[in-house]
Amino acid sequence: xxxxxxNALRTPDLRKKILFTLFILALFRLGSTIxxxxxNMENVNQCQVIASQGDTAGLYSxxxxxxxxxxxxxxxxxxxxMPYITASIILQLLTVxxxxxxxxxxxxxxxxxKITQYTRYLTLVLAVLNSTAFVTxxxxxxxxxxxxxxxxxxxxLFPMIVMILTMTAGTGLIMWMGELITDRGVGNGxxxxxxxxxxxxxxxxxxxxxxTQSSPAAGWTVFIIVLIIGFAVMAAxxxxxxxxxxxxxxxxxxxxxxxxxxxxxxxxxxxxxQAGVIPVIFASSLLYLPVLYAQFQPGTANAPNPVSSWIxxxxxxxxxxxxxxxxxIYGLLIIAFAYFxxxxxxxxxxxxxxxxxxxxxxxxTRAGSPTARYLSYVLSRLTFPGALYLAIVALIxxxxxxxxxxxxxxxxxxxxxxxxxxxxxxxTVKQIQSQLQQRNYEGFLR
Numbered sequence: 001x002x003x004x005x006x007n008a009l010r011t012p013d014l015r016k017k018i019l020f021t022l023f024i025l026a027l028f029r030l031g032s033t034i035x036x037x038x039x040n041m042e043n044v045n046q047c048q049v050i051a052s053q054g055d056t057a058g059l060y061s062x063x064x065x066x067x068x069x070x071x072x073x074x075x076x077x078x079x080x081x082m083p084y085i086t087a088s089i090i091l092q093l094l095t096v097x098x099x100x101x102x103x104x105x106x107x108x109x110x111x112x113x114k115i116t117q118y119t120r121y122l123t124l125v126l127a128v129l130n131s132t133a134f135v136t137x138x139x140x141x142x143x144x145x146x147x148x149x150x151x152x153x154x155x156x157l158f159p160m161i162v163m164i165l166t167m168t169a170g171t172g173l174i175m176w177m178g179e180l181i182t183d184r185g186v187g188n189g190x191x192x193x194x195x196x197x198x199x200x201x202x203x204x205x206x207x208x209x210x211x212t213q214s215s216p217a218a219g220w221t222v223f224i225i226v227l228i229i230g231f232a233v234m235a236a237x238x239x240x241x242x243x244x245x246x247x248x249x250x251x252x253x254x255x256x257x258x259x260x261x262x263x264x265x266x267x268x269x270x271x272x273x274q275a276g277v278i279p280v281i282f283a284s285s286l287l288y289l290p291v292l293y294a295q296f297q298p299g300t301a302n303a304p305n306p307v308s309s310w311i312x313x314x315x316x317x318x319x320x321x322x323x324x325x326x327x328x329i330y331g332l333l334i335i336a337f338a339y340f341x342x343x344x345x346x347x348x349x350x351x352x353x354x355x356x357x358x359x360x361x362x363x364x365t366r367a368g369s370p371t372a373r374y375l376s377y378v379l380s381r382l383t384f385p386g387a388l389y390l391a392i393v394a395l396i397x398x399x400x401x402x403x404x405x406x407x408x409x410x411x412x413x414x415x416x417x418x419x420x421x422x423x424x425x426x427x428t429v430k431q432i433q434s435q436l437q438q439r440n441y442e443g444f445l446r
Contacts, residue, residue, distance in 0.1 A: 008432050014186070021185035024177050025196050031077040031173070032070040032197070036166050038152050038159040039074040039138075047147035048072055069201055074138060074151065077170040079130050081194050084175055087122040089278065091115060096344045120175060124168065131167035135160055187428040195424040198417045226400075230413030233396060237422045240389050243272040245382055247375070252359040268351070270378060273386040275341040277419040280394045282341070283333035284416070287326075290315055327398050331391040338387035348375035393419060 008014040035041050071078045095101040095115075104111035137143040138151045139160065152159065174193065181189030209226055213219035246267040294308035294315075314325040352372040354360075361367045365374050394415050 007436055011436065014432070014435055017184065017186045021181050021187070021192065024181055024185065025193070028077070028174070028177055028193055028196065029200065031170065032075055032080075032200075033073075034076050036074050036076050036078065036163050038154055038163055040149075040151055040153055041073075043149040044072075044074055044151055047144035047149055047151065050144060050147045069204075070197075071134070072143070074134075075170075076166050077174060078134065078167055079127055079171050080197060081174060081178070081190060083126040083130055083171050084119070084123045084178075084190060085194075085281070086126055087119050089281075090122060091119050093344065123175060124172060127168045127171035128164065131164045131171075135163045135167070187424070187431055191424045192428065194420055195428075198420050201417075226413070229400075233393070233413045233418060234422060237393060237418055238426065240386075241271075241273060241422055241426060245270045245272070245378060247378065248363055249355060249360050250363060252361070268375075270346075270382055271386070272382055273389060274346060274379070274383065275338045275386065275390070276423060277390075277416055278341050279334045279337035279387070279390055280416050280419065282337040283330055283394070286333060287315060287330060327395055331395060334391040334394055335387040338390055339383055342379065342383050342386075346379060348372040348379065351375060390419075 008018060035044075070080060091101070095105050101115065101118075104114050107114075134143065139155055141148060141151070143151060152163075178189030178193050181187065181192055183189075185192075206223065206226065210219040210223040213222055246269055248265065248267050251264050251266070290311045294305075294311040297305055297308055315329075349372045352368060352375065355362075355371065356367045362371055362374060365371050396413065396418075397415050
């Protein structure tokens with residue numbers, strides 16, 4: 001990987017793309033530190049200290065992760081990339097349900113451009129809704145539970161509208177910068193920006209692990225142990241992300257005009273983790289719903305809501321004594337969503353029809369329905385270990401809480417963060433290597 005980056009910096013065209021990407025990412029991180037107008041940063045910082053001593057920000061942990069910590073600092077880019085991710089997932093799911101979107105997807109570049117336009121519009125709508133919700137929570141003092149300080153200077157209507165419009169405009173700016181990176185930089189813009197925000201929190205989380213120990217010697221010991229475990233987890237995730245089942249495919253020779261074409265042998269690469277990080281995001285988002293219900297329907301002191309009390313005891317205390325309930329539900333949801341997402345994104349019938357159309361077949365399997373059944377069988381066999389792997393990686397922070405005292409949810413090498421870092425890093429390196437091969441192909445002539 002290091003040699004690929006070194007060779008890329010020696011190539012003028014690639015060097016310009018890398019420097020342009022780094023420049024946009026620097027602007028992105030700068031925007032994540034500029035507070036929104038009307039925000040009292042001194043009180044916000046004090047409330048963050050109070051929240052860091054417990055698990056009071058667990059409800060917004062996923063969105064705060066994708067914003068690089070900008071959400072709970074109420075900056076102009078507080079919403080981060082989360083509205084775009086949500087809009088993309090919604091459009092991808094609607095493609096299976098709405099025939100018009102499915103037809104656009106099959107039209108090629110023009111249809112994809114239209115779906116991208118719909119995604120942008122939906123992103124702005126979600127940004128308005130999300131910013132309104134978070135500004136309302138900041139006005140009411142419920143953004144940080146257990147902190148009664150005023151997070152804003154003026155609680156009138158006009159400053160609220162300004163804050164909502166500022167955060168929404170920040171989301172639009174993030175979309176524009178991501179598309180700039182995709183067109184003129186290196187890698188997928190949105191993925192690289194998520195990678196940057198997740199990595200931005202690693203130094204603070206690692207240092208917090210050391211600081212929470214009882215003595216400096218114990219702090220350095222736990223710090224080194226966490227690093228060793230982290231590199232081992234990262235190596236295992238890289239191995240699983242690269243693992244795939246290659247199904248051989250042969251194409252029969254056929255006449256096209258006066259030429260004989262075909263007769264090639266290739267393969268269908270089916271990854272063990274076909275769903276990526278999406279099932280973890282789905283499961284985390286779904287578990288926020290009961291927590292949100294418990295927050296707004298707590299009952300009274302004399303007559304507490306029994307449902308809210310059970311949720312608070314079992315689902316809100318993710319690192320408490322009852323974490324096994326949360327862990328089991330979380331793991332089962334990840335496995336279920338992995339099967340669901342793989343089934344809607346990989347269609348064996350469609351792959352079989354395309355192979356049959358171009359004269360392709362799997363050796364030992366007849367074309368048509370037998371090929372579709374064979375692909376479904378292989379897919380189901382691959383999805384189970386992939387889903388189990390996702391559940392284990394997502395539960396690593398909870399496992400670390402049991403075996404590493406004082407680490408709790410600050411353990412950074414696990415869950416969504418490590419999957420994003422490894423996935424985006426591998427994809428970016430592959431793109432750099434492919435561009436290097438186009439410019440410096442080593443054949444038998446040198």
